[in-house]
Amino acid sequence: MQTSFRINHDVRKQSKSASLKLDQWLIYSIMACITVIVFLPMLVVLFASFKTAPQIGNDFPLQLPSLTNLNLENYMVVFTKGKILLGFKNSIFLVVISVAVNALLGTMTTYCLHRFDFKFKKTLIALFALGMVIPGQICEIARFSIMSRIGVYNTIWAPVIIYAAADLMQLYIYMQFIDKIPVSLDESAMIDGATYFQIFYKIIFPLLKPATATLAIIKAVEVMNDMYIPYLYMPSAKLRTVTTTLMSFSSSQFSAWEYLSAAIVVVMVPTILIYIVFQKYIFAGIVAGAVKE
Amino acid sequence: MNSLKTQKNVLLITFLFIPVLLLLVFVVYPTLKLLQTSFTSWDGFSEVQQIIGFKNYKDLIFNSKEIWVSLKNNFLYFIIHLGFIPLEIIAAVILNSKLRGMKFFKSVVFMPYIINGVAVAYAFSFFFSPVNGALNEILKMLSLEGWIQNWLSNPSVVNYSLVSVSLWRYSGFHIVLFLAALQSIPEDIIEAAVVDGANAFKRLIFIILPSIKIVVELMLFLNLRGALQVFDIPFVITQGGPGTASSTFALSTIQMAFKYKNFGMASTMGISLIMMIVVFNWVQKNIFGLKEGK
Numbered sequence: 001m002q003t004s005f006r007i008n009h010d011v012r013k014q015s016k017s018a019s020l021k022l023d024q025w026l027i028y029s030i031m032a033c034i035t036v037i038v039f040l041p042m043l044v045v046l047f048a049s050f051k052t053a054p055q056i057g058n059d060f061p062l063q064l065p066s067l068t069n070l071n072l073e074n075y076m077v078v079f080t081k082g083k084i085l086l087g088f089k090n091s092i093f094l095v096v097i098s099v100a101v102n103a104l105l106g107t108m109t110t111y112c113l114h115r116f117d118f119k120f121k122k123t124l125i126a127l128f129a130l131g132m133v134i135p136g137q138i139c140e141i142a143r144f145s146i147m148s149r150i151g152v153y154n155t156i157w158a159p160v161i162i163y164a165a166a167d168l169m170q171l172y173i174y175m176q177f178i179d180k181i182p183v184s185l186d187e188s189a190m191i192d193g194a195t196y197f198q199i200f201y202k203i204i205f206p207l208l209k210p211a212t213a214t215l216a217i218i219k220a221v222e223v224m225n226d227m228y229i230p231y232l233y234m235p236s237a238k239l240r241t242v243t244t245t246l247m248s249f250s251s252s253q254f255s256a257w258e259y260l261s262a263a264i265v266v267v268m269v270p271t272i273l274i275y276i277v278f279q280k281y282i283f284a285g286i287v288a289g290a291v292k293e
Numbered sequence: 294m295n296s297l298k299t300q301k302n303v304l305l306i307t308f309l310f311i312p313v314l315l316l317l318v319f320v321v322y323p324t325l326k327l328l329q330t331s332f333t334s335w336d337g338f339s340e341v342q343q344i345i346g347f348k349n350y351k352d353l354i355f356n357s358k359e360i361w362v363s364l365k366n367n368f369l370y371f372i373i374h375l376g377f378i379p380l381e382i383i384a385a386v387i388l389n390s391k392l393r394g395m396k397f398f399k400s401v402v403f404m405p406y407i408i409n410g411v412a413v414a415y416a417f418s419f420f421f422s423p424v425n426g427a428l429n430e431i432l433k434m435l436s437l438e439g440w441i442q443n444w445l446s447n448p449s450v451v452n453y454s455l456v457s458v459s460l461w462r463y464s465g466f467h468i469v470l471f472l473a474a475l476q477s478i479p480e481d482i483i484e485a486a487v488v489d490g491a492n493a494f495k496r497l498i499f500i501i502l503p504s505i506k507i508v509v510e511l512m513l514f515l516n517l518r519g520a521l522q523v524f525d526i527p528f529v530i531t532q533g534g535p536g537t538a539s540s541t542f543a544l545s546t547i548q549m550a551f552k553y554k555n556f557g558m559a560s561t562m563g564i565s566l567i568m569m570i571v572v573f574n575w576v577q578k579n580i581f582g583l584k585e586g587k
Contacts, residue, residue, distance in 0.1 A: 023493075027387050031398045034384070037461070038401050041413075041420045044427040048419070060434065061427035105315075108308040118305055124313065131320040133570055135522045137543055138563040141550045142323035142330065145337075165315035196304045225409050227525055232551075243411045247529070250415060257419055267412045275407045279400060282407065286466070287473045290515070 042268070049074055049261040056257055074262035078249075082259070084266050086238070087245035094156065094230075094241065095223045098163040099216045106170035106215065111204050113171075114178045115186065131168045137228050139166065147233060158233035163223060169289055170215045176288075177211035178204065217278070217285035224271065242267050324567075330560035337556045349561035360562065363533075363540040366452050370541075371520035373456045374463070378512060381464055382505075385471035386497060399472065402465040410462065414529035417458045421445050445531055448538035455539055458526050463519070467512060474508035475501065514577045518570055542566060 050065035152158045333342040421444035444454040524543040533540035550559035
């Protein structure tokens with residue numbers, strides 16, 4: 001009796017582990033397929049960026065470029081004639097300014113909306129909500145004439161203003177965070193004689209730092225990747241961002257795949273490095289930002 | 294007490310002045326302006342804006358075949374992304390398992406979303422290119438010459454090519470959102486189901502799906518709004534071409550304004566798009582009962 005039971009048990013265990021192995025095999029092959037799909041277009045571009053035009057014409061796209069005699073000419077063109085570094089400079093400037101402006105205005109607005117009651121508060125919140133509903137590019141049809149009238153067209157301030165005025169997602173993120181800061185903290189500070197201004201910059205602003213970090217991540221990704229606003233409002237070659245520099249590559253005299261490929265790689269690599277380092281925060285930030293809708 | 298009230302008013306005015314000004318000048322005013330322009334035949338630079346009533350709206354509905362075609366393209370993005378939701382959920386379930394390497398795969402899957410969209414668009418222009426394009430070369434190597442296509446210049450194929458770029462770019466993002474939802478399911482519920490003998494499929498149908506119902510609904514609407522607003526991918530890769538075959542509603546709107554200088558019609562289209570989004574938001578909140586922030 002005992003032995004038969006035992007054998008039975010063993011058999012079950014064995015078949016279970018066998019099916020587990022099959023499952024695992026299936027799972028890993030699915031994931032391998034996905035990985036190939038993700039990397040395939042990027043690898044083609046990476047390889048092409050080290051090849052000459054005739055090589056791109058003759059080689060199979062996934063053939064490695066010759067490593068002994070690496071062709072860096074395409075990259076030279078991207079950095080010299082393409083002026084990609086200027087693009088990075090402008091993009092980084094835009095990111096820094098936008099994050100600073102949005103963090104400041106966002107925390108200030110949130111403090112007022114969350115901690116105080118006042119006339120027209122509901123109207124104001126409704127107007128902010130309106131800003132979230134209107135699709136970005138569509139609004140430019142009407143915004144375009146305003147921007148030229150106030151004289152920011154073709155200056156770096158046009159995108160700064162639009163990012164500050166129209167991206168209201170930060171309000172949502174800050175609102176969620178400030179909700180967790182107890183009002184009693186404000187009250188005890190008031191008893192100690194703090195003014196509202198002091199409460200803001202000594203308590204609320206510092207305690208909202210994690211939300212600001214989230215905002216900074218989302219904003220940086222958005223601003224670096226934004227195409228249409230810089231394209232529409234900053235046609236000047238001096239004001240090109242990373243994205244519009246890349247676009248100039250495809251429409252200008254260097255519109256050959258070898259140069260464009262090198263430019264794509266130069267644009268992708270910093271983002272991928274930042275992504276690898278800050279992955280955890282990027283996941284958290286993007287998820288928090290998406291769930292708002 | 295009175296001084297406290299003054300202090301409050303001073304604070305509200307100083308803190309809210311700039312945000313409210315920006316909001317009024319760059320969001321509220323343009324929206325009203327858009328509404329007003331939608332009743333005119335304005336060309337974008339004339340001093341006079343001739344009022345033509347609802348003519349633009351009538352033309353949009355009855356007289357604009359290309360615009361309806363572009364809206365149909367938006368629908369294609371919606372339907373195909375919708376079809377991918379079950380696959381995305383399965384991928385998220387796999388990534389949520391405690392097998393080795395899943396962290397790595399999660400990073401891989403999300404990477405396309407983080408990369409510059411224009412870089413992605415050009416990488417795919419190259420990938421699909423008829424001259425030296427990787428996809429056709431790979432098909433040739435696999436002896437699938439019959440499948441070779443002009444991926445971006447054949448009007449009946451181009452939209453599928455562009456939707457595949459959209460899938461490549463956004464599926465990982467969706468998977469990570471589903472994954473975040475899965476991770477919020479308490480583990481003991483799943484363990485209890487395992488003890489009760491529920492297999493992986495049963496666990497998926499009876500426990501996992503009901504627990505992430507809210508995120509699935511959220512994704513439906515994210516997808517709907519996203520599909521309605523597709524712009525970047527066709528704008529960069531095909532400019533809506535060949536002809537207007539791969540145009541989308543937002544792209545035709547922008548081209549109507551800046552290319553054809555018909556700001557009146559473009560505004561009408563913009564207002565229609567906003568109305569569609571508002572309707573979907575209303576449906577989401579009132580019919581599905583989703584509260585904001587949940």
